[in-house]
Amino acid sequence: MGRSRGGLTTKIHLAGDDGCRPPAVLITPGQWGDAPRLIPVLDRIRVPRPAGGHPRTRPDHLCGDKAYSSRRNRRYLRRRQIRHTIPERRDQQAHRRRRGSADGRPASFQRDRYARKRACIFQGTAAVAAIRLWLRS
Incomplete structure (x- = not known):
């Protein structure tokens, strides 16, 4: 539990699959930010393979809300070749436009x-x- 404006609170960061099963869960104090927790949640994913061998640790696709939008998270997902759908926050869009071509192209969003x-x-x-x-x- 962590202290926030609303008192003692917690947050649940959850990776869910198409069948609504949670392969990874992370509980944090309520005042902690969401974006830095994306990578630790993804690092907890372990899906056993039916034929044996090492478990899968990389999802086919990741959907997240604006709270998980950050340059660090997008860079991590690109490096691990994880396709993702995360909307870009307005302040990030404005910052990217202000920097022009130096900050690259807009994040793809489906x-x-x-x-x-x-x-x-x-x-x-x-x-x-x-x-x-x-x-x-």
């Missing part, structure tokens, strides 16, 4: 893929939080 984020992912997040609370008591 609006239709982003709109397909389902409510079951959010329901899965709440379920994980509830399970964690039940297991602690």
Whole structure:
């Protein structure tokens, strides 16, 4: 738990697959920023392969909200060849435009893929939080 304007709070950073299963969960104090937590969450992903061998650690595609938009995260995802759909924050867009060609091209963004984020992912997040609370008591 961490202290914020609303009192003692926590945040759940969750990677969810298409079947609403959480392959990776990270709990942080509520006042911590979201963008720096993307890489630790991705580093926790371990999906066993049916035929054995090393588990998969790289998703096919990543969808995230604006809170996870940062140059560091985009660079990390490019290096690991993870396709992603993360909207760019307005202040980042303005900064990029101000710098001109020195700051590169706009981040690609697939609006239709982003709109397909389902409510079951959010329901899965709440379920994980509830399970964690039940297991602690």
